[in-house]
């Protein structure tokens with residue numbers, strides 16, 4: 647982890663967060679007990695049979711002034727390769 651601090655181009659705050667937003671559809675096979683092959687007594691949403699990601703976006707947001715920046719633009723502006731997002 648880098649200790650270098652970046653500042654917001656708008657308000658100069660150092661409270662910047664990289665945010666990853668994603669939407670998923672979880673599918674559960676209907677079987678003889680509760681839905682989902684991995685669910686036997688109660689339905690647990692995390693025991694899904696299939697997961698599909700329908701949308702995702704990444705941006706950097708300043709906590710102070712709430713400005714948002716496209717992360718690809720910022721990667722260039724920050725000229726760092728430190729940012730790697732693992733899914």
Ligand SMILES: [Zn+2]
Nearest residue numbers: 654657708711
């Ligand atoms: Zn700001």
